[in-house]
Amino acid sequence: MGAPVELTQDELEAITDPAGLLDIAWVMEPLARLTERQAALARLQDLLENGDPPPPPPGRNWHLELRAEQAMHEAAYARSPTGAELADQVLAEAEPGEKIAIGRALMAKAQTLAWTGTDAAARQADRAFAQAAEIFAELGDREWEGSALLRRGHSVCYQSLGDLPRAEALMRQALDTWDPGSARRPAAITSYVDVLIDMGKLDAAEAALDEAAEMAELPGAQVHARAFIGWSRARAAAGRDDAFKTERFLREVDRESAGSEWFETHIGSAFLLEAAELLDRVGLREQALGYLARARRLDNDADGAVTATDAVLLARTGDPFEALTSLQEIVRSEWIEKRLVWRYLLLAGWATFRAGRSGTGELVARALAEALSCGGVEIARSGEPVLVSALAPLGERAGSQSARELMLGDREIIVRLFGDARVTYADGRTVELPSGMPGELVRMLAIHEHGLPVDVVLDNLFRDAPADAARQRLRQVLTRLRAAVGEIVGREEDRLRLAPAWVDVREFLAAGNRVRGAQGQRAVLLAYAALALHGGNLLPDDTYAEWAQETRDEVTYRHLAMLDLVAADASSRGSHHEAITALEAALAEDPGERSRQTAIAEHLRALGRNQTAEHVARRAESDQKPGD
Secondary structure (H helix, E strand, O other): OOOOOOOOHHHHHOOOOHHHHHHHHHHHHHHOOHHHHHHHHHHHHHHHHHOOOOOOOOOOOHHHHHHHHHHHHHHHHHOOOHHHHHHHHHHHHOOOOOHHHHHHHHHHHHHHHHHHOOHHHHHHHHHHHHHHHHHHHHHOOHHHHHHHHHHHHHHHHHHHOOOHHHHHHHHHHHHHHOOOOOOOHHHHHHHHHHHHHHOOOHHHHHHHHHHHHHHHOOOOOOOOHHHHHHHHHHHHHHHOOOHHHHHHHHHHHHHHHOOOOHHHOHHHHHHHHHHHHHHHHOOOHHHHHHHHHHHHHHOOOOOOHHHHHHHHHHHHHOOHHHHHHHHHHHHHOOOOOHHHHHHHHHHHHHHHHHOOOOOHHHHHHHHHHHHHHHOOOHHHHHHOHHHHHHHHHHHHHOOOHHHHHHHHOOOOEEEEOEOOOEEEEOOOOEOOOOOOHHHHHHHHHHHOOOOEEHHHHHHHHOOOOOHHHHHHHHHHHHHHHHHHHOOOEEEEOOEEEEOOEEEHHHHHHHHHHHHHOOOHHHHHHHHHHHHOOOOOOEOHHHOOOHHHHHHHHHHHHHHHHHHHHHHHHHHHOOOHHHHHHHHHHHHHHOOOOHHHHHHHHHHHHHOOOHHHHHHHHHHHHHHOOOOO
């Protein structure tokens, strides 16, 4: 595979065969050498208008083939409706045997339709790409046939219809159609990898990228191949929550793309916007804002892409109240790619939770249903692992079976100890625990992932009873429990253990441990994720149970620490409503902390609510104990 030599203008002018000029344009297309491609087409147009070209052979039409290539440029790179207009002219004028002009015009028309964003247009594009692929197969042109399959998979199934399994199959078919040395393969693999990453198939994605990277080093490879490979590697790294590699790969793309023609098109803007989202997802907010600022300078936001990315960053780690305004408009819009609807709904749910508003569970349930329609809930878990893990319990409360399945994995029951204690089977039915000791035993064991020794259980439940009597009473409790709900509690030698279960308080404490190991915006994101798992007072029916006190104290300490963390972060960003929401939640649990009341008053003043601020400040002073 060798790189074609760049021709000078004089050398182009010397070419008087339209077939030769078209060949040059076709060769330059997969290499993304757009200036040379356009120069060849401009020379062809001049030749046809002012020269004396040889007549075309049967089945060829120089004028229509030129117009089809111009339509391809407008459709693929300029995203202009002119592409469809030119393509329609070709299709209206071409004779049935002029298959090159017809096939290329169908490609241009299909690409323009795919950008339109409606389901009807996407299905028209699907048919047009399929027709083009059939024509190219008849011509024996495997390069163009593969290109039609690839665009059908990526532009129609992936971007427009959100049908990821079908997109994967078509793009795999495209790669199998091309010869191993095809110049199209490296960049095409990165498009295929986009689908694999979204489906959570990270190992397969990285293996494919290794293949593409080897090809990109060969002479004559696409000039933008290495940049596209780095872009995809950044997406995979973000999927693995690896902040260091995500940033490193994005910086490599920056270096590779410096001065590149493709970067000045909509593709460059798309890279900057996705870079901002990826960096924000892994906790690098300042770097994310830098890429977003660059995108603003490059993109006039005609399609709303900059506004959408801004909303994503606000929802995840910025002002949730501002985010909700934009996200509500986005999820109602017609231009949004179907494969992204789940993410915008999930982020709207996340912002709703952070703002302290109701309705989070319903939004999460809708988000997971959208992901399921695109190919499976794994798409959501892979795309937003922290948010999905945190919000799935709220979606499950809203009735989402998908959320329940995500929570359970290979476990058997869900146990909620925050708020009204409740145990749920995998199918959503409530486990009707017997009253008294059997229910208390289940709640006690639920706190301890590895169960408890029988002696500890006896000491907690029957402390004042003689040993033999205590063991007899425990056997009675287990018999009642087994008769009512089956083998929910098992015995392993001298230890009692609950059936494999998702338990909210254990998940909350585990999430809190992750906050301890994080810094900056990453810590704030993880703190919010832990707070989403805190569903009210812990074990309100066991207020005085000694066996719960240690866990209760730990939960209270962690809960207050994380509320203070998110309040401090919101304060530093001037997100006053957000800070007040967190501070009020902390006050509800720890009413005696005067500093929080003072902070609330300051935020109220910043919002211009001076009268309310003075009332809060006076209350803080009256609550202060003498000598404090």
